[in-house]
Amino acid sequence: MSYQAKFRVWRGDEQSGDLKDFTVEVNEGEVVLDIIHRLQATQASDLAVRWNCKAGKCGSCSAEINGRPRLLCMTRMSTFSEEETITVTPMRAFPVIRDLVTDVSFNYKKAREIPAFAPPKDLAPGEYRMAQVDVERSQEFRKCIECFLCQDTCHVVRDHEENKEAFAGPRFLMRVAELDMHPLDSLDRKNQAQEEFGLGMCNITKCCTEVCPEHIKITDNALIPMKERVVDRKYDPLVWLGSKISRRGQ
Amino acid sequence: MSDFEEHRYDVVIIGAGGAGLRAAIAAREAGLRTAIICKSLFGKAHTVMAEGGIAASMGNANSNDNWQVHYRDTMRGGKFLNNPRMAELHAKEAPDRVWELETYGALFDRTKEGKISQRNFGGHEYPRLAHVGDRTGLELIRTLQQKIVSLQQEDERETGSPDGKLRVFAELTVTELMQDSSGAIAGAFGYWRESGRFVVFRAPAVVLATGGIGKSFKVTSNSWEYTGDGHALALRAGSTLLNMEFVQFHPTGMVWPPSVKGILVTESVRGDGGVLRNSDGKRFMFNYVPDVFRKNYAETEEEADRWYTDPEHNKRPPELLPRDEVARAINSEVKAGRGTPHGGVFLDVSTRLPAEEIIRRLPSMHHQFKELADVDITAEPMEVGPTCHYVMGGVEVDPDSAAAARVPGLFAAGEVAGGMHGSNRLGGNSLSDLLVFGRRAGIGAADYVAGLKGEYPEFSDESLNAASQAALAPFDTENGENPYTLHQELQQTMNDLVGIIRKAEEIAEALNKLQVLKARAKVVSVEGHRQFNPGWHLALDLQNMIAVSECVAKAALIREESRGGHTRDDFPEMSNFWRQRNLICSQVEDEINVVEQPIPEIRDDLKRLFERDELSKYLTEAELPTLADGSAS
Numbered sequence: 037m038s039y040q041a042k043f044r045v046w047r048g049d050e051q052s053g054d055l056k057d058f059t060v061e062v063n064e065g066e067v068v069l070d071i072i073h074r075l076q077a078t079q080a081s082d083l084a085v086r087w088n089c090k091a092g093k094c095g096s097c098s099a100e101i102n103g104r105p106r107l108l109c110m111t112r113m114s115t116f117s118e119e120e121t122i123t124v125t126p127m128r129a130f131p132v133i134r135d136l137v138t139d140v141s142f143n144y145k146k147a148r149e150i151p152a153f154a155p156p157k158d159l160a161p162g163e164y165r166m167a168q169v170d171v172e173r174s175q176e177f178r179k180c181i182e183c184f185l186c187q188d189t190c191h192v193v194r195d196h197e198e199n200k201e202a203f204a205g206p207r208f209l210m211r212v213a214e215l216d217m218h219p220l221d222s223l224d225r226k227n228q229a230q231e232e233f234g235l236g237m238c239n240i241t242k243c244c245t246e247v248c249p250e251h252i253k254i255t256d257n258a259l260i261p262m263k264e265r266v267v268d269r270k271y272d273p274l275v276w277l278g279s280k281i282s283r284r285g286q
Numbered sequence: 287m288s289d290f291e292e293h294r295y296d297v298v299i300i301g302a303g304g305a306g307l308r309a310a311i312a313a314r315e316a317g318l319r320t321a322i323i324c325k326s327l328f329g330k331a332h333t334v335m336a337e338g339g340i341a342a343s344m345g346n347a348n349s350n351d352n353w354q355v356h357y358r359d360t361m362r363g364g365k366f367l368n369n370p371r372m373a374e375l376h377a378k379e380a381p382d383r384v385w386e387l388e389t390y391g392a393l394f395d396r397t398k399e400g401k402i403s404q405r406n407f408g409g410h411e412y413p414r415l416a417h418v419g420d421r422t423g424l425e426l427i428r429t430l431q432q433k434i435v436s437l438q439q440e441d442e443r444e445t446g447s448p449d450g451k452l453r454v455f456a457e458l459t460v461t462e463l464m465q466d467s468s469g470a471i472a473g474a475f476g477y478w479r480e481s482g483r484f485v486v487f488r489a490p491a492v493v494l495a496t497g498g499i500g501k502s503f504k505v506t507s508n509s510w511e512y513t514g515d516g517h518a519l520a521l522r523a524g525s526t527l528l529n530m531e532f533v534q535f536h537p538t539g540m541v542w543p544p545s546v547k548g549i550l551v552t553e554s555v556r557g558d559g560g561v562l563r564n565s566d567g568k569r570f571m572f573n574y575v576p577d578v579f580r581k582n583y584a585e586t587e588e589e590a591d592r593w594y595t596d597p598e599h600n601k602r603p604p605e606l607l608p609r610d611e612v613a614r615a616i617n618s619e620v621k622a623g624r625g626t627p628h629g630g631v632f633l634d635v636s637t638r639l640p641a642e643e644i645i646r647r648l649p650s651m652h653h654q655f656k657e658l659a660d661v662d663i664t665a666e667p668m669e670v671g672p673t674c675h676y677v678m679g680g681v682e683v684d685p686d687s688a689a690a691a692r693v694p695g696l697f698a699a700g701e702v703a704g705g706m707h708g709s710n711r712l713g714g715n716s717l718s719d720l721l722v723f724g725r726r727a728g729i730g731a732a733d734y735v736a737g738l739k740g741e742y743p744e745f746s747d748e749s750l751n752a753a754s755q756a757a758l759a760p761f762d763t764e765n766g767e768n769p770y771t772l773h774q775e776l777q778q779t780m781n782d783l784v785g786i787i788r789k790a791e792e793i794a795e796a797l798n799k800l801q802v803l804k805a806r807a808k809v810v811s812v813e814g815h816r817q818f819n820p821g822w823h824l825a826l827d828l829q830n831m832i833a834v835s836e837c838v839a840k841a842a843l844i845r846e847e848s849r850g851g852h853t854r855d856d857f858p859e860m861s862n863f864w865r866q867r868n869l870i871c872s873q874v875e876d877e878i879n880v881v882e883q884p885i886p887e888i889r890d891d892l893k894r895l896f897e898r899d900e901l902s903k904y905l906t907e908a909e910l911p912t913l914a915d916g917s918a919s
Contacts, residue, residue, distance in 0.1 A: 049817070063544065063545070064543060064544070065542065065543020065544055065545050065546070065659075066543070066544075066545040067545060067546075067658070070545045076770065076820055076821070077768075077770040077771075077774075078770075081768065081769075081770065081812065081813050081814070081820070081821035082812070082813050082814030082815075082819045082820065082821050082822075083820070084817075084818035084819070084820065085820070086326070086327070087510065088326050088330050088332070088334075088509045088510065088511065089330075089332070089334065089335050089509045090509065090546075090549070091335065091546070091549045091550070091654060091658075092653070092654065092657065092658075093334055093335055093421075093423075093424065093650070094326075094330045094334045094335070094509070095330070096326060096327060096330050110657055110658070112657070112658070133480050133817075133818060134480075134817055134818040135818070137480075137818050140327070144328065144456075147435060148435055148438060148439065148448060151439070152391070152432065152433075152435065152436030152439060153390065153391030153432070153436070155388075155389055155391075161382065161385035161386050161388065161389050162344075162381075162382075162385040164385075164388045164389075165399070165400035165401065166393075166396055166400050167396060167400050168395065168396040168403075171393045171394075171395075171396060174393055175393050175395075175418065175419075178393060178418070178424075178425060178428065179421065179424070179649075180428075181334075181424065182329055182330075182428075215391075218391065218393070251653075
């Protein structure tokens with residue numbers, strides 16, 4: 037059942053690096069992360085890779101396999117032929133630290149910019165009442181394991197470092213949508229998404245949805261509905277008039 | 287003085303899972319400058335793996351539930367070796383800790399009335415687990431993570447600095463606790479994974495929230511981080527570990543393919559109707575109901591099946607016995623030759639629920655089996671077997687403040703702390719444990735720090751240099767052994783000789799092997815340099831794993847009975863003698879010592895929560911509460 041596979045793994049640091057060739061044993065049922073671990077244990081003990089749960093639940097082992105953003109632990113070796121050379125490289129949108137490990141601090145910075153959940157002040161703990169159907173929309177987005185593959189693949193930032201300042205990326209635009217759809221959140225988040233987090237830069241090519249290991253419909257269920265609501269508010273004359281009147285009343 | 291990066295805090299919290307983050311929130315809210323140290327990225331801690339739910343007697347699904355019922359279930363599950371005060375605090379405070387999560391933004395599944403939905407789980411009398419599908423741990427960790435972020439946002443608004451009062455140090459590993467000459471906590475020493483550079487924390491209080499020890503075993507549901515760091519740090523600092531022989535083997539881990547062997551299959555599969563069958567197609571759990579539980583479990587398949595819709599008038603299915611019972615039963619079936627092709631048993635939900643219902647209730651399991659094993663759980667059974675999941679043993683703590691024994695300024699909460707779960711933990715009681723005792727540890731640390739009135743203990747330069755030298759030792763050894771090889775040998779030893787079923791000769795053999803491994807681990811060498819070097823990290827973790835494994839094995843050899851997560855083939859019964867004793871591990875130099883210590887008294891009012899009949903199965907005549915009418919309730 038086992039065979040010798042050909043692997044090319046990127047090794048290096050922020051200054052320089054290149055692809056190294058390895059020949060390594062593969063057994064039945066294994067995933068790419070198993071092979072990386074075998075390389076560590078037998079050929080390259082200092083090969084750097086991030087991983088935790090090895091069950092697709094923590095989102096640590098993100099990298100690119102043959103150029104496609106994927107979780108190493110959820111990519112089965114049986115999806116490749118035995119002759120194929122498998123190339124493993126770090127996520128391209130983030131600075132390399134070492135080998136397959138990248139600096140993902142951009143994401144934590146963006147997370148901190150989004151205003152937190154703001155429940156009604158008069159609601160005591162234990163008094164929250166929400167219907168299942170109303171929590172389900174946000175629950176879909178809370179399946180996110182923060183692997184940041186959507187951030188990696190999104191062409192707005194993938195090769196455009198300069199856009200990172202103004203654009204939070206699909207993961208965090210989805211976080212805004214999640215809070216906006218939370219039945220008990222009391223903040224108005226529509227303009228935020230557009231004005232502070234760069235929703236307008238997204239042109240719904242759905243690359244993020246395609247790479248999501250949790251199969252969250254990021255574009256269809258989070259980004260497009262947010263865009264629609266922003267548009268409603270900005271250009272719907274009735275909404276515009278209503279907002280002017282209510283503001284005047286305050 | 288030194289070239290090390292240095293920080294000053296009031297409290298350093300080691301570990302960023304549920305317990306650590308909840309402790310951090312409590313410490314920060316009490317006004318302490320708080321550092322959170324995570325071994326991996328923020329939000330990736332092992333809590334994320336918890337699937338089934340958080341046990342709390344909110345009574346949303348069955349209004350008969352209350353803290354007393356939860357307390358009883360917890361004590362039964364732990365076979366009365368639980369610290370009774372911890373079990374009491376846990377049962378009383380769990381509902382508030384869950385409701386509080388909603389104020390942080392958590393979105394649990396709902397009942398028809400819009401309350402938090404609660405599901406059935408092994409050992410819990412009523413549906414009690416607040417849940418989000420089968421990804422409750424992810425919801426918990428993300429919610430706490432987002433609460434931390436919101437506190438940082440508040441600080442930023444007030445002070446201009448988001449992490450002035452509460453800072454997360456991600457991908458940093460602590461290798462040593464720093465103490466003053468009297469032994470009081472004075473700080474912590476560690477390294478950044480990314481750069482390999484050393485970091486020194488000066489702080490009068492440390493909360494250990496480092497989780498478990500599963501990586502010492504070959505087949506485990508635990509991630510790479512679970513190397514017993516907190517247990518070993520506490521030992522080296524002079525604190526004590528309690529009842530380390532109790533290790534929970536979760537009955538249902540994946541058994542195939544080999545590379546995923548051990549990955550957890552949530553107990554919710556059984557809570558929601560899944561059944562266990564052997565290769566003859568028989569629901570074998572009916573043959574394994576022990577006497578102490580016979581009254582509460584169904585005797586026929588018909589009754590067991592009726593229970594799902596009418597729990598008032600039927601007894602529960604034996605698939606929902608506590609985990610230790612189910613794990614042993616599966617082990618016995620496989621040993622008797624009634625296992626599956628890959629050495630497990632069948633867990634089937636496909637013939638019990640419609641496909642769409644399975645996908646709605648168990649989405650992660652559906653996904654996990656589809657992607658990793660090519661198995662569609664809506665159409666065919668899963669193959670499952672026991673996997674090392676949780677350690678009930680841990681740092682000996684004060685129940686109310688979470689203060690660790692013998693070391694002023696040291697606190698412990700969550701899996702790294704011992705006592706709460708006795709000899710066996712019920713599913714769902716872990717997440718609630720993290721929240722209840724995480725918060726208490728944060729408050730405990732704040733009270734301790736306030737008592738110091740600004741006079742913080744200091745450590746010496748010598749101890750700092752010693753910590754740095756110890757961490758660099760693997761680079762100084764030339765032609766030493768490969769740490770990966772040693773780790774594999776350790777895992778194999780613990781799995782084969784101190785695993786789910788134990789006997790004296792095998793444990794003794796394990797102890798011999800551990801002595802050899804301990805010596806070999808001192809002369810491992812690592813290649814490359816300090817920057818993100820997994821070989822080096824493993825070399826350091828290995829010392830912790832070996833120390834903790836020695837505690838497990840030594841205590842397992844001494845406890846001559848079978849109870850919960852400790853099964854001795856040569857002593858198959860529970861013993862009253864041993865129920866009255868805790869085993870306490872300490873470390874002097876390199877030696878692990880284990881001594882007996884009487885268990886804490888159970889208060890009479892807590893004893894009276896049980897029927898006298900049931901109590902007499904566990905307690906001696908002299909321990910039974912005295913009541914004129916002879917009944918305990």
